[in-house]
Amino acid sequence: MVQDEAQHPAFAMEMTRWASYLTTTRTILDFPDLASYERYVREVEPRTLKGELVRSCEECEIGNFIYLNGINYEYEARHPTAPTASDREPYQPDFFLKDYDIFIEHWALDEHGRTPPFIDQAKYTKDMEWKRAQYDGEKRKLVETYSYEKRNGTLLRKLEDNLKNRGVRFQPRVGEDPLQRLRELGQIDRFSKLLCTFLGHVKSSQHSMEWLHERAASSPDVERARSFLILFERVYERYNQYLEERGEIDFHDMVNKAAEYATSGRFNSPYRFIVVDEFQDISRSLARLVLALVNQRKPEARLFCVGDDWQAIYRFAGADLSVMQSMEEIFGHTKRLFLAKTFRFNSAIAQVSSKFILKNEAQIKKQVVPASVVSEPCVFVIPAGSPSSRPLRTIFRIIAEKVKGSRCEVLVLSRYSQFKTMSTAGYLNEELNWWKEQGKSEYPNGIVRCDTRKNHRGEVVRTIHSVKGLEADFVIVVGLCHRLYGFPCEIMGDPIIDIVLAKSDPFPHAEERRLFYVALTRAKKAAFLVTDSKNPSTFVSELESEDHLVQRIDEAQCSECREGVLVPRKGPHGEFLGCSNYPACRNTKPI
Numbered sequence: 001m002v003q004d005e006a007q008h009p010a011f012a013m014e015m016t017r018w019a020s021y022l023t024t025t026r027t028i029l030d031f032p033d034l035a036s037y038e039r040y041v042r043e044v045e046p047r048t049l050k051g052e053l054v055r056s057c058e059e060c061e062i063g064n065f066i067y068l069n070g071i072n073y074e075y076e077a078r079h080p081t082a083p084t085a086s087d088r089e090p091y092q093p094d095f096f097l098k099d100y101d102i103f104i105e106h107w108a109l110d111e112h113g114r115t116p117p118f119i120d121q122a123k124y125t126k127d128m129e130w131k132r133a134q135y136d137g138e139k140r141k142l143v144e145t146y147s148y149e150k151r152n153g154t155l156l157r158k159l160e161d162n163l164k165n166r167g168v169r170f171q172p173r174v175g176e177d178p179l180q181r182l183r184e185l186g187q188i189d190r191f192s193k194l195l196c197t198f199l200g201h202v203k204s205s206q207h208s209m210e211w212l213h214e215r216a217a218s219s220p221d222v223e224r225a226r227s228f229l230i231l232f233e234r235v236y237e238r239y240n241q242y243l244e245e246r247g248e249i250d251f252h253d254m255v256n257k258a259a260e261y262a263t264s265g266r267f268n269s270p271y272r273f274i275v276v277d278e279f280q281d282i283s284r285s286l287a288r289l290v291l292a293l294v295n296q297r298k299p300e301a302r303l304f305c306v307g308d309d310w311q312a313i314y315r316f317a318g319a320d321l322s323v324m325q326s327m328e329e330i331f332g333h334t335k336r337l338f339l340a341k342t343f344r345f346n347s348a349i350a351q352v353s354s355k356f357i358l359k360n361e362a363q364i365k366k367q368v369v370p371a372s373v374v375s376e377p378c379v380f381v382i383p384a385g386s387p388s389s390r391p392l393r394t395i396f397r398i399i400a401e402k403v404k405g406s407r408c409e410v411l412v413l414s415r416y417s418q419f420k421t422m423s424t425a426g427y428l429n430e431e432l433n434w435w436k437e438q439g440k441s442e443y444p445n446g447i448v449r450c451d452t453r454k455n456h457r458g459e460v461v462r463t464i465h466s467v468k469g470l471e472a473d474f475v476i477v478v479g480l481c482h483r484l485y486g487f488p489c490e491i492m493g494d495p496i497i498d499i500v501l502a503k504s505d506p507f508p509h510a511e512e513r514r515l516f517y518v519a520l521t522r523a524k525k526a527a528f529l530v531t532d533s534k535n536p537s538t539f540v541s542e543l544e545s546e547d548h549l550v551q552r553i554d555e556a557q558c559s560e561c562r563e564g565v566l567v568p569r570k571g572p573h574g575e576f577l578g579c580s581n582y583p584a585c586r587n588t589k590p591i
């Protein structure tokens with residue numbers, strides 16, 4: 001449908017405009033320190049439609065805007081007349097419009113002329129004034145843009161006005177050229193998926209286009225949100241027209257019509273007792289249907305809902321936790337019962353996970369009664385990251401000692417589905433095969449089966465979302481690092497979706513905390529958290545600093561001298577781990 005609409009000039013023009021916003025941007029003003037900003041830029045990897053890797057997402061947006069309007073430019077070309085000096089790098093303005101002899105400089109400043117806290121204000125101002133001085137007498141050659149303009153939604157509009165005032169001719173690249181480039185970058189398919197997700201949420205919530213435009217006006221990226229809604233509105237009309245012409249309805253129509261029929265009395269409900277499971281995952285549309293069914297049979301109707309707000313992890317799919325939190329306001333008089341007894345995990349896991357989730361005071365307070373009481377730690381942190389680290393071997397050895405030859409089940413979990421294609425998934429198979437080849441008698445058969453007990457897609461590493469409701473004796477959580485696509489995730493999908501989704505919990509990483517809680521509580525006996533030794537997950541750091549029932553196992557450190565590290569060695573009886581301080585320290589461990 002998007003491909004078809006792209007044949008119409010107006011839609012193609014707006015698609016061209018949308019292409020300027022391919023990167024979901026946070027401005028440099030949004031970051032508290034240089035490390036977090038550089039990590040963001042490094043992982044987002046802002047690349048223009050011309051294929052240039054640029055220094056910031058804001059520059060990427062400017063470059064795309066210029067390119068899509070048919071204006072030739074060079075990125076960071078050396079200024080032809082600026083003097084050189086031994087104490088200064090050659091001057092390279094951000095953009096040079098060679099057909100007009102115009103330069104564009106983008107400044108990392110807020111509305112008050114202040115730099116971010118991690119940039120030296122005096123040095124930055126001095127450097128900026130020196131650059132401006134290169135245009136004395138020819139000020140029309142310099143166009144200046146600012147980070148605060150991106151933040152308040154005026155960046156591209158002001159840039160366009162400034163360029164047109166200097167005689168720059170705009171010739172939008174409407175047609176196959178930009179659309180073909182978008183296809184090459186995979187952006188048409190990505191945009192189509194975004195449209196489908198957004199459309200589903202709009203139909204479920206039954207929000208009007210007027211309401212959506214009002215929400216877009218308060219979006220962190222107003223220009224991007226408005227451009228998206230212009231395109232979405234046309235696709236939305238075409239989609240509904242398509243269904244109507246064929247006499248069809250989709251799932252969202254089905255739920256909405258059912259609620260409408262029950263509310264109007266067109267459907268007479270025979271149901272006196274209504275049970276809703278996984279209540280924390282209910283959407284607003286399904287809540288309307290349930291309410292309509294209850295209202296039809298008042299006062300004898302009885303509604304029984306079972307849910308756990310600590311496990312609410314599907315906001316991205318349309319779940320609205322506020323329905324559960326506001327049950328009495330929506331459905332009337334309510335009695336709350338706590339099913340506090342768990343038949344899965346022990347007291348150590350219960351204490352660590354409960355303390356962690358209740359940091360968010362919006363979560364419903366409850367006291368979990370564990371399946372068993374233990375006194376030793378059952379949540380272990382395993383640092384990894386060095387070339388010689390073997391975290392999974394360490395974990396398997398610990399499990400082998402715990403089960404002492406008995407069979408057991410292990411779940412290996414990741415925050416992302418992509419993780420199955422990354423190194424840890426391959427490394428897991430490598431480790432499992434290594435153990436099999438060694439024929440270790442102490443190695444539990446249940447783990448040997450781990451690589452053959454794949455899910456229906458053949459994945460060894462499972463996402464946390466996919467195992468909700470499952471359990472295993474031991475759980476290994478991989479990929480616990482501090483980066484954009486770490487855990488917690490610093491980028492929660494495309495922010496466009498937030499226009500239509502239920503209001504998020506203001507507590508930092510609220511849903512990510514609940515997801516981490518779900519991961520911990522899949523384990524019956526112990527959970528192993530594999531974290532990046534150089535960039536550990538903030539969740540792991542929090543657990544280690546505040547809970548004595550979390551134990552760190554530094555696999556590399558020698559337990560005898562506490563100075564050396566255990567490294568692989570070979571002896572007459574095969575491989576083993578030996579201290580790097582040998583011969584001063586003769587500590588060894590079997591592999």
